[in-house]
Amino acid sequence: MTGTYQPDGTAPPVLEVRDVTVRFAGLTALDGVGFTVEPGSVHALIGPNGAGKSTCFNVLSGVYRATSGSVRFGDAELTGLPPHRVAALGIARTFQNIALSPHLSVRDNLMLGRHRLTRAGFVAAGLRLPSARGEAARHSGRVAEIAAFAGLADLLDCPVGLLPYGVRKRVELARALCVEPRLLLLDEPVAGMNGGERRDMAGLIVAVRESLGISILLVEHDMGMVMRLADTVTVLDFGRRIATGPPERVQDDPEVVRAYLGAAARDSAGDAARGTAREAARETGRDRPRDGATGTAPGVASGGESA
Amino acid sequence: MSRTVILRILTGLAAVAAAFAVPFYLDGFWLQAGLFAMSAAVGAIGLNLLTGATGQLSLGHAFFLAVGAYAYVYFGSEPEGELGGLGLPTPAAAVLAVLAAGVAGGLLSPIGGRLKGQYLGIATLALIFFGQHVLFNATPVTGGYNGRAVPPLELFGFAFADSPGLVVLRVPFGALERLWFLGLAVLAGAALFARGVLRGRPGRAMNTIRDHEIAAGVMGVPVARYRAGVFLLSSMYAGLAGVLLALAFQRTVPEYFGMLLSLDYLAMIVIGGLGSVAGAVAGAVFVSLLPQLLTRYSDALPLVSDPGTGGLSPAEAARLLYGVAVVAVVLFLPGGLAGLASRTRAAGRRWFSPGSARRRFSPSSPETTSPESTSPETT
Amino acid sequence: ASEKATGGAAPSAAGGDGVTTGPGVTADTITVGVMTDMTGPYASFGKTLTQAQQLYFEQLNAAGGVCGRKVELVVRDHGYDPQKAVTAYTEIAPKSAAIAHFIGSPMVMALKSRIETDKLLTIPMAWSTNLLGARAVQVTGTTYDIDMINGVDFLVKEKGLAAGDKIGHLYFEGDYGESALNGSVYAAKKLGLTVVEQKIKPTDQDMSAQVAAFKAAGVKAVLVSVGPRQAASLVGVALAKGMDVPFLGSNSAYSPQLLATPAAPALLKDFYVATGGAPISAPLPAMRKLVSEYQAKYPGEALDSGVSAGYPAAAIVGEALKKACEAKDLTREGILTAHRARGAWDGGYGTTMDFSLIDRPATRATYIVKPDKEAVGGAVIYKEAAVSGLAEEYPVPVG
Amino acid sequence: MITFLELLVNGISVGAVYALIALGFVVIFKATEVVNFAHASLLLAGGYVIARLHEVLGFWLALLAGIATAALVGALVEFLVIRRANVAVRSVLAIVTIGVDIVLTTELTRRIGTEVLALGDPWRDRVLRVGEVSIAETRLVALAVAAALITAFLLAFKYTAWGVRMRAAAEDAETAALMGVRLGRVSLSAWAVAGALAAVAALFLCVFPTPGLDRGTGLAAMKAFPAAILGGLDSTTGALAGGLIVGLTEALMNGYQNQLAFLGRGVGDVAPFVVMLAVLLVRPAGLFGTREPARV
Amino acid sequence: MNVHAPGSPGATGDSGLTVRDLVVGYGPVAALRGISLRVPRGAVVAVLGGNGAGKSTLLRAISGTLRFHRGGIASGDVTFDGERISGVEPSGVVARGVVQVPEGRRIFARMTVEENLRAGALGVRDRGANARARERVLGLFPILAERSRQRAGLMSGGEQQMLAIGRALMAAPRLLLLDEPTLGLAPIMAARIAETIQEINAQGTSVLLVEQNVATALALASHAYVLEVGEVALSGAARDLAGDDEVRRRYLGIDPDADGGTSAPGTPDAPGTPDVPAERRTLTRWSA
Numbered sequence A: 001m002t003g004t005y006q007p008d009g010t011a012p013p014v015l016e017v018r019d020v021t022v023r024f025a026g027l028t029a030l031d032g033v034g035f036t037v038e039p040g041s042v043h044a045l046i047g048p049n050g051a052g053k054s055t056c057f058n059v060l061s062g063v064y065r066a067t068s069g070s071v072r073f074g075d076a077e078l079t080g081l082p083p084h085r086v087a088a089l090g091i092a093r094t095f096q097n098i099a100l101s102p103h104l105s106v107r108d109n110l111m112l113g114r115h116r117l118t119r120a121g122f123v124a125a126g127l128r129l130p131s132a133r134g135e136a137a138r139h140s141g142r143v144a145e146i147a148a149f150a151g152l153a154d155l156l157d158c159p160v161g162l163l164p165y166g167v168r169k170r171v172e173l174a175r176a177l178c179v180e181p182r183l184l185l186l187d188e189p190v191a192g193m194n195g196g197e198r199r200d201m202a203g204l205i206v207a208v209r210e211s212l213g214i215s216i217l218l219v220e221h222d223m224g225m226v227m228r229l230a231d232t233v234t235v236l237d238f239g240r241r242i243a244t245g246p247p248e249r250v251q252d253d254p255e256v257v258r259a260y261l262g263a264a265a266r267d268s269a270g271d272a273a274r275g276t277a278r279e280a281a282r283e284t285g286r287d288r289p290r291d292g293a294t295g296t297a298p299g300v301a302s303g304g305e306s307a
Numbered sequence B: 001m002s003r004t005v006i007l008r009i010l011t012g013l014a015a016v017a018a019a020f021a022v023p024f025y026l027d028g029f030w031l032q033a034g035l036f037a038m039s040a041a042v043g044a045i046g047l048n049l050l051t052g053a054t055g056q057l058s059l060g061h062a063f064f065l066a067v068g069a070y071a072y073v074y075f076g077s078e079p080e081g082e083l084g085g086l087g088l089p090t091p092a093a094a095v096l097a098v099l100a101a102g103v104a105g106g107l108l109s110p111i112g113g114r115l116k117g118q119y120l121g122i123a124t125l126a127l128i129f130f131g132q133h134v135l136f137n138a139t140p141v142t143g144g145y146n147g148r149a150v151p152p153l154e155l156f157g158f159a160f161a162d163s164p165g166l167v168v169l170r171v172p173f174g175a176l177e178r179l180w181f182l183g184l185a186v187l188a189g190a191a192l193f194a195r196g197v198l199r200g201r202p203g204r205a206m207n208t209i210r211d212h213e214i215a216a217g218v219m220g221v222p223v224a225r226y227r228a229g230v231f232l233l234s235s236m237y238a239g240l241a242g243v244l245l246a247l248a249f250q251r252t253v254p255e256y257f258g259m260l261l262s263l264d265y266l267a268m269i270v271i272g273g274l275g276s277v278a279g280a281v282a283g284a285v286f287v288s289l290l291p292q293l294l295t296r297y298s299d300a301l302p303l304v305s306d307p308g309t310g311g312l313s314p315a316e317a318a319r320l321l322y323g324v325a326v327v328a329v330v331l332f333l334p335g336g337l338a339g340l341a342s343r344t345r346a347a348g349r350r351w352f353s354p355g356s357a358r359r360r361f362s363p364s365s366p367e368t369t370s371p372e373s374t375s376p377e378t379t
Numbered sequence C: 001a002s003e004k005a006t007g008g009a010a011p012s013a014a015g016g017d018g019v020t021t022g023p024g025v026t027a028d029t030i031t032v033g034v035m036t037d038m039t040g041p042y043a044s045f046g047k048t049l050t051q052a053q054q055l056y057f058e059q060l061n062a063a064g065g066v067c068g069r070k071v072e073l074v075v076r077d078h079g080y081d082p083q084k085a086v087t088a089y090t091e092i093a094p095k096s097a098a099i100a101h102f103i104g105s106p107m108v109m110a111l112k113s114r115i116e117t118d119k120l121l122t123i124p125m126a127w128s129t130n131l132l133g134a135r136a137v138q139v140t141g142t143t144y145d146i147d148m149i150n151g152v153d154f155l156v157k158e159k160g161l162a163a164g165d166k167i168g169h170l171y172f173e174g175d176y177g178e179s180a181l182n183g184s185v186y187a188a189k190k191l192g193l194t195v196v197e198q199k200i201k202p203t204d205q206d207m208s209a210q211v212a213a214f215k216a217a218g219v220k221a222v223l224v225s226v227g228p229r230q231a232a233s234l235v236g237v238a239l240a241k242g243m244d245v246p247f248l249g250s251n252s253a254y255s256p257q258l259l260a261t262p263a264a265p266a267l268l269k270d271f272y273v274a275t276g277g278a279p280i281s282a283p284l285p286a287m288r289k290l291v292s293e294y295q296a297k298y299p300g301e302a303l304d305s306g307v308s309a310g311y312p313a314a315a316i317v318g319e320a321l322k323k324a325c326e327a328k329d330l331t332r333e334g335i336l337t338a339h340r341a342r343g344a345w346d347g348g349y350g351t352t353m354d355f356s357l358i359d360r361p362a363t364r365a366t367y368i369v370k371p372d373k374e375a376v377g378g379a380v381i382y383k384e385a386a387v388s389g390l391a392e393e394y395p396v397p398v399g
Numbered sequence D: 001m002i003t004f005l006e007l008l009v010n011g012i013s014v015g016a017v018y019a020l021i022a023l024g025f026v027v028i029f030k031a032t033e034v035v036n037f038a039h040a041s042l043l044l045a046g047g048y049v050i051a052r053l054h055e056v057l058g059f060w061l062a063l064l065a066g067i068a069t070a071a072l073v074g075a076l077v078e079f080l081v082i083r084r085a086n087v088a089v090r091s092v093l094a095i096v097t098i099g100v101d102i103v104l105t106t107e108l109t110r111r112i113g114t115e116v117l118a119l120g121d122p123w124r125d126r127v128l129r130v131g132e133v134s135i136a137e138t139r140l141v142a143l144a145v146a147a148a149l150i151t152a153f154l155l156a157f158k159y160t161a162w163g164v165r166m167r168a169a170a171e172d173a174e175t176a177a178l179m180g181v182r183l184g185r186v187s188l189s190a191w192a193v194a195g196a197l198a199a200v201a202a203l204f205l206c207v208f209p210t211p212g213l214d215r216g217t218g219l220a221a222m223k224a225f226p227a228a229i230l231g232g233l234d235s236t237t238g239a240l241a242g243g244l245i246v247g248l249t250e251a252l253m254n255g256y257q258n259q260l261a262f263l264g265r266g267v268g269d270v271a272p273f274v275v276m277l278a279v280l281l282v283r284p285a286g287l288f289g290t291r292e293p294a295r296v
Numbered sequence E: 001m002n003v004h005a006p007g008s009p010g011a012t013g014d015s016g017l018t019v020r021d022l023v024v025g026y027g028p029v030a031a032l033r034g035i036s037l038r039v040p041r042g043a044v045v046a047v048l049g050g051n052g053a054g055k056s057t058l059l060r061a062i063s064g065t066l067r068f069h070r071g072g073i074a075s076g077d078v079t080f081d082g083e084r085i086s087g088v089e090p091s092g093v094v095a096r097g098v099v100q101v102p103e104g105r106r107i108f109a110r111m112t113v114e115e116n117l118r119a120g121a122l123g124v125r126d127r128g129a130n131a132r133a134r135e136r137v138l139g140l141f142p143i144l145a146e147r148s149r150q151r152a153g154l155m156s157g158g159e160q161q162m163l164a165i166g167r168a169l170m171a172a173p174r175l176l177l178l179d180e181p182t183l184g185l186a187p188i189m190a191a192r193i194a195e196t197i198q199e200i201n202a203q204g205t206s207v208l209l210v211e212q213n214v215a216t217a218l219a220l221a222s223h224a225y226v227l228e229v230g231e232v233a234l235s236g237a238a239r240d241l242a243g244d245d246e247v248r249r250r251y252l253g254i255d256p257d258a259d260g261g262t263s264a265p266g267t268p269d270a271p272g273t274p275d276v277p278a279e280r281r282t283l284t285r286w287s288a
């Protein structure tokens, strides 16, 4: 099969998004957006609701077809590829709204991630050919590893439908890892999580990057997390790119403040960036939109500041 | 754990033994009815792959049965008069017939690949009417309204027919007795294959397509191709069922391959339990045996009256019962007969059984309490 | 091991009376099967058929039965479902000496070869030519095509059709319609008429389009080989649209119940039925007797063609059994031989039949019948049974 | 030419009846996202009551009774079955309705037996002649009624609270409940309405040019399937369009059977389905049907 | 816990919402084990707690939507202004002015934004109130006006969240139940929601607010209850709680005597990012 990436040691290629435009009946969700994800870096994509972040993800993963523009991953052109071909290139993603099979066990959900790396078709599986069996054994081994890595080891046989929200989010990440991606797209990985789980997820993401050295494209409204994890930040607003660069610079950008952070947010997020130690990191990690709330809610500011 | 395994093995062996003993003790009625049930079971397994596991409704199953049955006859019989035929060796004809059904499925798979759920269901209704039209009009191949005689299968010189006579353990072995064993073999094979598919890589892909199409695609599953593939596979199952059916009938009857047949198949997989192989078999046996039994034992049954004396006739009673069964199963037996079985089995055991077993559950099974299965945003 | 392990029922000399018996015959009973439809499309037909036959065999038993044995009916209702029919046949064939009626030509066709090898005398209640040609299967009366030939002949002789005219033929998909079509086409060719075909399915209800087509073609008469409802719709629409031509139906195209529908006036106007069996209202002593006895046994029940077809059929079987008994051979072979030996059978229910013919209908004489509100069975003889020259020389297609 | 016009008129008038039946499917589908296979039996029920009562009550009262009964049956089906079946996949519910249909149809056909029942309608077999072309009055009425009902429902679904309730409930029962929607009531009303519609459709299906109601009448509802789906299962306009398309195809195919003999005779019954397939291949959700929004 | 619960039943008159010893189970799973709380008329009360603590369950129990999750009230009851509303149909609860914004964006995907808002107002008869409500909503979320014709399912996550809240406001509720309203919102938008809540409350609507975002919640609420695996672990005046060390450590994640982080109940212990012990969180590369 052509255009299939078989995992090897090598570093991931560059992802280059060049003035991508996406139009839907009546509205332009993305308007000439462009940015570059350096190999092995964590690149954050932020912006107000409806700015086009998920749309961008959908273009990258082949769910939507860009109206114009190009997306190159190494020397492969992604625009126009169907999702499964994109996956074949080693690009995996998680979803903003959990998209797992509730009736399947965690193991099976993860095994689905191995789809592109396995071959067994109807015949092989139906006849239980040795090839299929061996394959299954090998890959379920790896799935177990990844599950353990994501702290799901003892949940492998539990139907996803019975898991709490936070755990499901981790299953999603694990499933994406099972694709053995070179580029990982994470759409709001910690949305709706509580403090502990936020930290846990953040830890996971860092660990992934450290141990696999893959590129990560991250959409997140949790500024603290973004500040801490991202090497580069691209800010979208109404489908346009309004800023890009290292987190510190971006968050001081008045445009960004106006469109996204809101006045008061800057300082606290700033603390985080200036790395007033793990304190702030864990704090923001735990209770995200606080940054936003501070602007309006008296009494919280103190609560936050006193940290 | 190990005890349950042993138990299952023993029950399995008992079942097999019983199945083998049948022809020696039961008369033609049972064998005939049994054969119809077996062929139905094969077809139901196929439909379950499509509807149960992949979430695609199909009302066109009868069409593919017809393709299988008629293809076998056409390939297998010598041309005579205006009736064509290839006169191939019957085993070859049987294999080709199944392939033919597959091809038919393949040709139509664009429909199967493009349409979803209930829309596909109604769309496939077209196949029934189209099929009937062809069966009645393409006389040289189908024999038109007359249907055609089915050449008996002949494996390595052994004919599945009444002649040459054969007596085993002082029991005369006619076509039915011989076909019985053929049916068993075919059914077992079909069931094992389907189980392998469901529990393997394709099964996972199919289930995910059912639960979250886009996610499946993003995880590397070529969704349209898979839908088409399953459609094709299920039509091959139908084709196989058709061949078996033809052999059991010993003649093809165009009227038979109508919409009611397709509806019956849907009823089978629901009663049996969506997505489960064992369920499909159970459902098939239930649906195809019930009317036969009621008809035969009408005299003995209290609620039904003798034909001709007015009141509820056996045939009507059968249909009522089977309609009620469909409703009752969905209302009171989520997961169908199979669900019931596995619940009773799991009763003692811990709640979470191996995922492979879990996958057999249809979305209508009890553990679908998660928002995914209900909220439109994610499904 | 099992009672099955007997090596099959070989002919055996039974009891003291030295009568050789076969399957379905014991020392004191003869079992006769009935494969009917009481829940499918032919439910009412099947019901009256069965009742009429039950009546006959009761009388037969009352009169001492056959060979001192009582005749028992085993009734199986297949509801016009081939699968059930085949299974039911598989069940009752081994224990029956004959089948007094078998509804549904698809089912009979499906089982024809088995019936033949089983040598099981069977009277199908369908009249298509493809049922001919089997020694064990006895089609009573005329076949659909013969009826149509005689019918066309009647139209030409009495309804003023002439060479060059067009006649329409509305027929069902399936052997009934198409075998009737053979007849009309043959007759048309001989008489220089052209046939305008309209084929429909039993599920079609509204014949407007067909009428429009016939009208457009300017047909002078219409042959009707469909179900009663379609026939009613056809004549109704035709009348309403001012298409004033005679209609001639096959024996299955009319049912007295139609006279209760809005189509009644149209049916009573210019609609005829060509049938080999005499209508129940026929002025024959045997038929009169049958009517009174049937009404006595089943008071208030409809008297339709089921009675006039079922009772004679039962009689044919019953008398075959008697002759076989005289020959001291109640094996199936014996019964068949006895039956086929009768060159000219007349039970007094209409035309005389020749059972020695295997690949030709037992008679070629067709009644022309007309709907009639007053008459029992809703129809009266319009023209006595007659064989047209055309029908005489018509080469019947077989199988 | 005349023939063509005649067939055209025929097609449209038959189409009107199909449209009425299709509308029943649409209502249920909008309310519960289920293809209601039991519609045929609702139809049979309504027709049966009209047929049995018109001699006693006179036609109009009988018609009302029929509508009421069919509505009641529909409501009962909802109350006894649909409401109690909580399944995640709609296809399963669709199959349940098959079960319901089997039960109802068996019982009704048992009662109808093999009779052909007249409905005693006032239009009898009168036809209206326009030059050479003639059309049955019953069909004219059907056309009018269909048009009226369909526009009525179109507006109802779009603009009345009832319509919004119904669609909300269909899409997300729990949330609808949180909006104060009485779920039970909504789907009950939907099924009742569908039943009533079925009765009306039954009326026009069983009067002239067809001789009357009999056990086979239900099967005619099958013809409305292609109508409903090629129009778009959730679109009232679709029901009308689909009905007319199916009616026309059928009428023309039958009328020109001789010219089309090479397709095999009786192609008129297949043609609508072929058309349906063609449409669906281009527009998987039918002509006017709304596609699922694809969004992650 | 030491903090006195002001809303303990009977403490004040029965105006507002009162929950008494509520026990809720999902089949075998017991989600609430005897919870009591009060939302006095005109107050904003916050319910805090980790994942799976039972917050949503509580709201479902109040709005009567447990059955949609195969759950049910085992014992205890819920009254609103003295009327018993436990066991009442959801529609009945809404009719009494108690309206819930469900967890996650349960907007009607196939309907337009406009129709979603109309669905929200289904309970309301009075046209005037209706118009006012609409004005307010569109004022709060102009985007909804711009997109009124768009299919709601096609809106962005956050837009859907706004629609969900706007839809609930259309019912002009007396008591608003909010389940994680700021979920997935941009900081600026989260702030907007916070304002909105204050505003709504100022206009006389009582609010029961479920939030993961403890700081915001405590800032908005007068009283707060902290749930832990189905029980009220803490309750009291928001101010006290905000000051309470216990709360600050366990729920605000602020760690006076900075030691290794503790994780929320139910989730496997996972240390904060900066101090990841390498051996515990590594995954070797995989090669075929």
Ligand SMILES: Nc1ncnc2c1ncn2[C@@H]1O[C@H](COP(=O)(O)OP(=O)(O)OP(=O)(O)O)[C@@H](O)[C@H]1O
Pocket (backbone or CB within 6 Å): A024, A025, A027, A028, A029, A047, A048, A049, A050, A051, A052, A053, A054, A055, A056, A096, D294, D295, E154, E155, E156, E157, E158, E159, E184
């Ligand atoms: N399939 C679609 N059809 C029409 N419009 C769409 C579609 N998908 C997205 N949109 C619109 O495009 C815009 C961008 O949506 P997108 O989901 O990318 O926003 P986002 O940045 O992810 O916002 P959030 O942070 O809330 O998730 C939104 O206005 C949305 O309504």
Ligand SMILES: Nc1ncnc2c1ncn2[C@@H]1O[C@H](COP(=O)(O)OP(=O)(O)OP(=O)(O)O)[C@@H](O)[C@H]1O
Pocket (backbone or CB within 6 Å): A162, A163, A164, A165, A166, B369, B370, E026, E029, E030, E031, E049, E050, E051, E052, E053, E054, E055, E056, E057, E058, E069, E070, E103
């Ligand atoms: N439908 C359900 N079936 C079975 N158990 C459930 C169901 N819904 C919730 N639970 C369980 O009930 C408990 C409380 O769940 P609930 O959703 O109320 O927690 P929560 O506080 O809302 O969590 P989150 O912050 O993630 O929303 C959890 O243990 C959860 O697993």
Ligand SMILES: [Mg+2]
Pocket (backbone or CB within 6 Å): A053, A054, A055, A096, A187, E156, E157, E158
């Ligand atoms: Mg998004």
Ligand SMILES: [Mg+2]
Pocket (backbone or CB within 6 Å): E055, E056, E057, E103, E179
């Ligand atoms: Mg919650």
